[in-house]
Amino acid sequence: MNFVTSPHFCCQPKSGGVFFRAVCFFSQRRMAVYKDQIVCILTMAGRFLNHMLSFFVFTILDILDFILCYSYKIADFCVEAEWKPCYCSSSAKEEALITSSCSGDILVSEQGEYSNKKKIVRLSCSNKLQLEEISDTLYTRPSFVSEVSSKSTATATKIIRRPTFTVNPTIVEMLQGKIKGRQQTSSLPIPRWSDCDCETCTAWTCSSSKETLFVKADGAKVDDDDVKQDVLFIHGFISSSAFWTETIYPNMSEACKSKYRLLAVDLLGFGRSPKPIDSLYTLTDHLEMIEKSVIDAYKVKSFHIVAHSLGCILALATAVKYPDSVKSLTLLAPPYFPAPRGEQATQYMMRRVAPRRVWPPIAFGASVACWYEHIGRTICLVICKNHRFWEFLTKLLIRNRMRTYLMEGFFLHTHNSAWHTLHNIICGTAAKMEEYLEELKNRSNCDVTIFHGEDDELIPVECSYNMQSKIPRAKVKVVQNKDHITIVVGRKEALARELEGIWDNASG
Numbered sequence: 001m002n003f004v005t006s007p008h009f010c011c012q013p014k015s016g017g018v019f020f021r022a023v024c025f026f027s028q029r030r031m032a033v034y035k036d037q038i039v040c041i042l043t044m045a046g047r048f049l050n051h052m053l054s055f056f057v058f059t060i061l062d063i064l065d066f067i068l069c070y071s072y073k074i075a076d077f078c079v080e081a082e083w084k085p086c087y088c089s090s091s092a093k094e095e096a097l098i099t100s101s102c103s104g105d106i107l108v109s110e111q112g113e114y115s116n117k118k119k120i121v122r123l124s125c126s127n128k129l130q131l132e133e134i135s136d137t138l139y140t141r142p143s144f145v146s147e148v149s150s151k152s153t154a155t156a157t158k159i160i161r162r163p164t165f166t167v168n169p170t171i172v173e174m175l176q177g178k179i180k181g182r183q184q185t186s187s188l189p190i191p192r193w194s195d196c197d198c199e200t201c202t203a204w205t206c207s208s209s210k211e212t213l214f215v216k217a218d219g220a221k222v223d224d225d226d227v228k229q230d231v232l233f234i235h236g237f238i239s240s241s242a243f244w245t246e247t248i249y250p251n252m253s254e255a256c257k258s259k260y261r262l263l264a265v266d267l268l269g270f271g272r273s274p275k276p277i278d279s280l281y282t283l284t285d286h287l288e289m290i291e292k293s294v295i296d297a298y299k300v301k302s303f304h305i306v307a308h309s310l311g312c313i314l315a316l317a318t319a320v321k322y323p324d325s326v327k328s329l330t331l332l333a334p335p336y337f338p339a340p341r342g343e344q345a346t347q348y349m350m351r352r353v354a355p356r357r358v359w360p361p362i363a364f365g366a367s368v369a370c371w372y373e374h375i376g377r378t379i380c381l382v383i384c385k386n387h388r389f390w391e392f393l394t395k396l397l398i399r400n401r402m403r404t405y406l407m408e409g410f411f412l413h414t415h416n417s418a419w420h421t422l423h424n425i426i427c428g429t430a431a432k433m434e435e436y437l438e439e440l441k442n443r444s445n446c447d448v449t450i451f452h453g454e455d456d457e458l459i460p461v462e463c464s465y466n467m468q469s470k471i472p473r474a475k476v477k478v479v480q481n482k483d484h485i486t487i488v489v490g491r492k493e494a495l496a497r498e499l500e501g502i503w504d505n506a507s508g
Helices: 007-080 144-152 169-183 199-206 254-259 283-296 310-321 345-353 361-371 373-384 387-397 401-411 415-427 430-443 462-470 492-507
Strands: 098-100 104-111 120-124 164-166 215-219 229-234 260-265 303-308 326-332 447-453 475-479
Touching: 007 361, 007 373, 215 254, 229 283, 229 310, 229 492, 254 260, 254 492, 260 283, 283 310, 283 415, 303 310, 303 492, 310 326, 310 415, 310 430, 326 492, 345 361, 345 415, 345 430, 361 373, 361 415, 373 387, 373 401, 373 415, 387 401, 430 462, 447 462, 447 492, 462 475
Parallel strands: 229 260, 229 303, 303 326, 326 447, 447 475
Antiparallel strands: 098 104, 104 120, 104 164, 215 260
16 A cells, blocks of 8 residues: 555656656657658669760750751751751851841851850841840750850850850841741742641631631620720730630639629741741740731730740730730739849849759759750651641540640640740840849739649749839739749639739729
8 A cells, every 4th residue: 555655656657757758759859850861862872863864865855856956957958858947056256247148247147255155246237136135055055065064164264355246047047048938928838848738737827817817806895885905815835815715714703803804815837826937036036926817807905915934034024015005914924034243134034943953853844845955846846737636545545625726735835936936035045034024113002912723843933922022012922833834824703803904993
């Protein structure tokens, strides 16, 4: 009895419990530390494996693209009786002041005092074509091996040179062909042998639609008394208006459709819009077609803009051009990477968007599309030229309608349109983004809302916050468990309701 009621005995469980809890606490802490160390080791091993595998894969792709370059020259000569110029064959040693057939001087690029990199300056000729919007990333794309080597070798000296003008022969030949084509306005554009010649892809060549973009309109009629404003939808890279018409249009309320006219456009070179073979698909080319096909054709006065990915760049440029007309700007996954001091903006943008890594897969696809001109043409030859077969196979095997229309948007483009739009819009406008954002901040009062998927592996969330730092009034909403595509197609109803609220608030 005394043993049971002994105070000394009663203290044992208490002290033992405290000791047990302390042991458990330190054990959990130690396990957490071990877990963090294991995760860190696995992450480092994964990155190392990704780098090594990327080096191997992209070295092979460098060689393959070189082989395809000459293969396509032979194929083009056999089929078209001439070979078209390509950017990879242009020599960096060529320095000249070229006089074109249009009785003017073509000053294509200026070589800086300390840099061997080329930068487009101006085309001065009778038709006043401007070349400032041609991205140097079209013809300054070092191979993967040479880029790795250049990073490991520090430049010890700087050679001072006098500024000289250089020319990229590919651009000159394309512009001379474009000028010649404009002089012969009676002849219709003919798709290349590696492009699709089906009725859908060439319908624009045999009708009045060759001068305007394809626009899918819905919602209020222009003569309705309740119509407040128009809404312009701009899709991203390798997509089409179906990205909006199959997701947002069906989920808009009847009240919204009675007040707003919805206008979704196929950008130049994509979907059912014209795909001219002589176009360089610059920012001016895209904006002029949007202006002609939407703003002028539909007599748009006051409007909202909704844009995704690459389309955000065109949306910003449009908002800057029409500061009093644009009432709200909704950007989804905008590609904005401010270049560090001393970095060339176009090259920095290309390396961020297309980092030449095999993982994640979306970054690998962007890298192949951005760095390899002839591999990209081969992909278009296999997929886009035969898109009817792939569409049939897709619809046969996959009954999911969402995936079907996404693939249809991916199919309907040419290599020329995709290649030049990627470089001249995403990369080529990198240096202009600061100016656009500053103009939007100071000259426009439109509401700016930015949506971004938390799991976006192509355009990271930091891009939206970078943009907000330039436009403090912009509202950023990061959506969990959504990526670059599902930020729209994965939340169609929710996004439709949010857009309606944005438009109503902006309209007052």
